[in-house]
Amino acid sequence: MISHQDIPALIQDACSEHPSWSRAAGRLMSIAENSSTETAHLLAALTNAAEPRIVLGITGAPGSGKSSLTNSLITAFRQQYPERRIGVIAIDPSSPFSGGALLGDRVRMMNHADDPLVFIRSSATRGNMGGITLGTLGVLRVMGLIGCDLVIIETVGVGQSEFEVIEIADMTAVVLAPGQGDTIQFLKAGLMEVGDLFIINKADSPDAERYCTEVANALRYLASAKGSLEIVQPFLVSARLNTGILQLLEHIEIFSQREQANWLCKRRAKMHARIKRVIFEEARKQIEAAFEAIAYTDPIDHIITGQSTVATVIDRLVKQLASQIR
Ligand SMILES: Nc1nc2c(ncn2[C@@H]2O[C@H](COP(=O)(O)OP(=O)(O)OP(=O)(O)O)[C@@H](O)[C@H]2O)c(=O)[nH]1
Ligand SMILES: [Mg+2]
Numbered sequence: 001m002i003s004h005q006d007i008p009a010l011i012q013d014a015c016s017e018h019p020s021w022s023r024a025a026g027r028l029m030s031i032a033e034n035s036s037t038e039t040a041h042l043l044a045a046l047t048n049a050a051e052p053r054i055v056l057g058i059t060g061a062p063g064s065g066k067s068s069l070t071n072s073l074i075t076a077f078r079q080q081y082p083e084r085r086i087g088v089i090a091i092d093p094s095s096p097f098s099g100g101a102l103l104g105d106r107v108r109m110m111n112h113a114d115d116p117l118v119f120i121r122s123s124a125t126r127g128n129m130g131g132i133t134l135g136t137l138g139v140l141r142v143m144g145l146i147g148c149d150l151v152i153i154e155t156v157g158v159g160q161s162e163f164e165v166i167e168i169a170d171m172t173a174v175v176l177a178p179g180q181g182d183t184i185q186f187l188k189a190g191l192m193e194v195g196d197l198f199i200i201n202k203a204d205s206p207d208a209e210r211y212c213t214e215v216a217n218a219l220r221y222l223a224s225a226k227g228s229l230e231i232v233q234p235f236l237v238s239a240r241l242n243t244g245i246l247q248l249l250e251h252i253e254i255f256s257q258r259e260q261a262n263w264l265c266k267r268r269a270k271m272h273a274r275i276k277r278v279i280f281e282e283a284r285k286q287i288e289a290a291f292e293a294i295a296y297t298d299p300i301d302h303i304i305t306g307q308s309t310v311a312t313v314i315d316r317l318v319k320q321l322a323s324q325i326r
Contacts (some may be wrong), residue, residue, distance in 0.1 A: 002031060011045060012148055022119065025146050029121055030225035032138025034149070043138060046232040049145040054088065054256045057169030058154045059191070065140035065201035066154050068239035074112050076245045077150060085117045087148035089139055091155040091165070119146060129149040136168055150252075166194050167274045170263055171255055173197040176234075183218040192222055198254065199248065200300050203238040283325075 002010075011023035028256075031038045058066050070088055077086050085091030089100040121139060136153065144152045155165045166172045174195035176183075179202075183192075198219065200212045215234045224233050235251065259266075296317060302308040 002027060002038060004038045006041055007038065007045055009030070011145065016320070021146070022116070025119065025142055026121070028145070029123075029139045032142055033123065033135035039138060043141065046145055046216075049141060050147070051144040052140060052148045052151040054150045054252065055140060055168065055170045056150065056152050056252060057165040057172040057175050058152055058175060058193075059165055059172060060175030060199075061177070061180045064175045064180045066175050068191045069199065069237070069245075070154050071111070072237075072239045072242055072245045073152065073249060074118055075242075076249045078112075078115065078117065078302050080186070080246070082150065082251060083117075085119065085147045087143040087151040088118070088120045089143070089151065089153045090120065090122045091136065091153060104306050110298055119143065119148060121304060129242040136164075140168065167270045167277075170266070171196040171252070173199050173261065175199045175201050176211075176215060177202040178205050178207045181296060185315075192218060198232060198234040198235050200236045201239055202293045203236045203243060204241050206237060254298060286325050290321050293324070294320055 007028075010024045010028050014021050015165055030041060033043045058070060069091070070090075074086055074088065077084070112120065120179055121143075123136060123139060140151060153165050153169055172195055174191050174197070174199065177200065198215060200207055200208060202216060212234055219234065221233050223229075235244060235248055237248055239245070294317065296313075298307060299313040299317065303310055303313055
């Protein structure tokens with residue numbers, strides 16, 4: 001068991017050049033995720049720690065190549081910036097959609113396992129409040145502590161997790177690939193709206209060009225529907241052949257420099273959205289639990305027999321619920 005008294009020594013260790021640094025960093029990340037009293041101590045101790053310069057969220061359909069692309073980006077980043085550290089948080093191995101993707105992700109990124117300037121963290125989503133959000137935020141702070149310049153958060157683009165990731169990331173890349181479902185489907189799922197950057201992976205496959213045009217059209221349509229003048233062009237890359245990756249990294253850098261002035265503002269707005277969502281989630285759970293506990297058959301009978309109106313019954317039930325919630 002780690003106690004909060006161990007935290008200063010772990011922090012010191014994680015920042016050192018001693019071989020145990022990565023183990024110490026991993027233990028700090030576990031504390032950050034566990035949502036215990038130690039978590040609060042850790043976050044307090046990290047208040048002044050540097051934050052990663054760029055937090056890039058990568059989302060997209062299962063199998064579109066997010067892990068392969070992350071792996072290529074790590075290689076390109078390490079070539080481009082030999083002195084800088086890069087962190088990866090691979091989220092959602094427990095998702096039924098990813099079918100044990102954790103192992104695959106690990107294998108795909110394994111060729112960086114011995115590089116001290118690459119830190120890879122697999123983060124399981126738990127059923128806790130806020131899902132990935134709160135724990136991952138702490139993990140990010142530890143990534144900042146150990147000097148990660150760029151942090152990539154990879155998530156499975158199904159369900160809630162991609163929207164949570166967007167609340168944490170400074171920029172979000174949506175990875176699409178030919179044969180991974182049609183663009184209309186992604187439009188419907190809202191994926192297109194959340195991306196700052198669209199990457200069409202598997203450029204080496206025969207219908208990649210056609211698919212890229214299809215996505216470009218969908219993005220143009222979305223931009224005009226929103227009245228936006230800025231049209232985002234999809235990026236065609238192949239993680240397998242390593243084509244377009246350096247240009248992609250350059251683009252990420254340019255985007256981050258352009259947006260950096262707004263990031264504090266953006267981070268604030270995202271924090272607001274995040275806190276609001278977590279509170280609403282918690283409130284909903286409490287309301288549901290309270291609702292199960294109250295007897296509402298009598299009032300319903302009163303409606304049916306005409307003794308009460310729906311509005312008065314609802315009004316009374318809402319007041320009753322509100323009085324029961326802490
Ligand atoms: N042809 C081709 N195949 C690729 C490319 N990139 C990845 N793949 C293949 O696509 C499959 C899925 O790749 P992953 O990187 O695991 O995809 P992912 O999006 O991380 O998958 P999940 O984590 O399960 O959602 C693997 O079989 C890869 O070898 C590419 O550029 N071209
Ligand atoms: Mg993956």
